[in-house]
Amino acid sequence: MARIGILTGGGDCPGLNAVIRAVVRKGVNEYGHAIVGYKAGWRGVLNDDVVNLTPDNTSGILQRGGTILGSSRTNPFKEERGVERVKESLEEERIDGLIAVGGEDTLGVAAKLTSEGIDVVGVPKTIDNDLNATDFTFGFNTAVQICTDAIDRLHTTAESHNRVIVLEVMGRHAGWIATYAGIAGGADAILVPERPFDIDEVCEHIQHRHRKGRTFSIVVVAEGAKPQEGSEFVQEEAGKDAFGHVRLGGIGVGLEREIEQRTGFETRVTILGHIQRGGTPTAFDRVLATRFGIAAIDAVHEGDYGKMVALQGTKIVRVPLGDAVGTLKTLDPDLYSTAEVFFG
Numbered sequence: 001m002a003r004i005g006i007l008t009g010g011g012d013c014p015g016l017n018a019v020i021r022a023v024v025r026k027g028v029n030e031y032g033h034a035i036v037g038y039k040a041g042w043r044g045v046l047n048d049d050v051v052n053l054t055p056d057n058t059s060g061i062l063q064r065g066g067t068i069l070g071s072s073r074t075n076p077f078k079e080e081r082g083v084e085r086v087k088e089s090l091e092e093e094r095i096d097g098l099i100a101v102g103g104e105d106t107l108g109v110a111a112k113l114t115s116e117g118i119d120v121v122g123v124p125k126t127i128d129n130d131l132n133a134t135d136f137t138f139g140f141n142t143a144v145q146i147c148t149d150a151i152d153r154l155h156t157t158a159e160s161h162n163r164v165i166v167l168e169v170m171g172r173h174a175g176w177i178a179t180y181a182g183i184a185g186g187a188d189a190i191l192v193p194e195r196p197f198d199i200d201e202v203c204e205h206i207q208h209r210h211r212k213g214r215t216f217s218i219v220v221v222a223e224g225a226k227p228q229e230g231s232e233f234v235q236e237e238a239g240k241d242a243f244g245h246v247r248l249g250g251i252g253v254g255l256e257r258e259i260e261q262r263t264g265f266e267t268r269v270t271i272l273g274h275i276q277r278g279g280t281p282t283a284f285d286r287v288l289a290t291r292f293g294i295a296a297i298d299a300v301h302e303g304d305y306g307k308m309v310a311l312q313g314t315k316i317v318r319v320p321l322g323d324a325v326g327t328l329k330t331l332d333p334d335l336y337s338t339a340e341v342f343f344g
């Protein structure tokens with residue numbers, strides 16, 4: 001019997017508990033392993049903060065959002081004696097293999113630790129869907145559905161009051177959520193990080209709609225979208241996390257102000273923020289997360305470390321951890337071209 005550790009790092013998203021449940025269910029019932037959960041991501045590993053996971057205490061968590069293990073954005077490589085403390089913790093708990101569930105930062109740490117001789121298998125998790133080597137990550141589908149529901153609701157109030165409504169959604173470096181939700185919700189303009197926007201063109205587009213008799217507009221903007229010159233909306237830095245990421249927010253407010261001033265149309269902003277992360281995962285995300293969990297415990301059982309499980313087409317495959325980190329998967333230009341057909 002082996003002792004397998006599991007952690008969830010970075011931002012929470014719907015589907016994390018489904019991964020944990022799947023790892024425990026197959027790891028214990030089929031392979032006879034003991035599963036040890038590290039609390040609060042890499043911070044739990046550093047501090048040797050663990051809980052034993054069993055089929056009983058992970059029962060009923062499939063539909064729950066968040067993560068029963070908790071999470072953090074702790075970076076062991078920024079902590080004093082970080083790597084040594086990770087190794088000491090794993091030795092103390094007699095961990096034979098570790099499953100790290102997270103995005104580029106969490107899995108970037110996992111890749112570095114692999115080169116330090118630590119046996120790790122990765123599970124891709126990012127609500128932004130911007131992780132390489134996998135077609136989709138769990139949590140993304142749920143976020144898109146939440147944003148689409150919001151657009152549907154905003155349409156009715158925008159039309160009733162002849163307003164322009166700006167919806168700010170997640171997407172630091174990639175516009176997957178904004179584009180998918182914008183297409184699904186019938187947005188009139190979508191602004192994404194991959195395509196710096198011209199505020200004059202945005203306003204002209206809205207004015208053109210009004211000249212055609214359409215009295216309202218919905219603009220979906222990813223939080224990381226920026227104007228072409230980078231000067232129209234200077235966002236104040238609200239601190240950085242352990243991986244050096246600036247806390248974003250405010251692009252929607254800036255757009256609200258500029259659009260109203262330039263067009264004269266009453267404009268309002270809605271910022272979904274963490275609403276996109278919370279709540280019950282969709283059926284798609286429950287299934288994908290479950291498949292990832294099963295594939296991860298299979299890889300650990302076979303000793304195939306240094307890999308990340310991934311969705312490619314309809315198959316779950318294993319790819320080197322290094323293939324998943326280092327370069328973000330940005331928005332497919334063809335998908336954005338599809339969205340543009342419906343602008344205006």
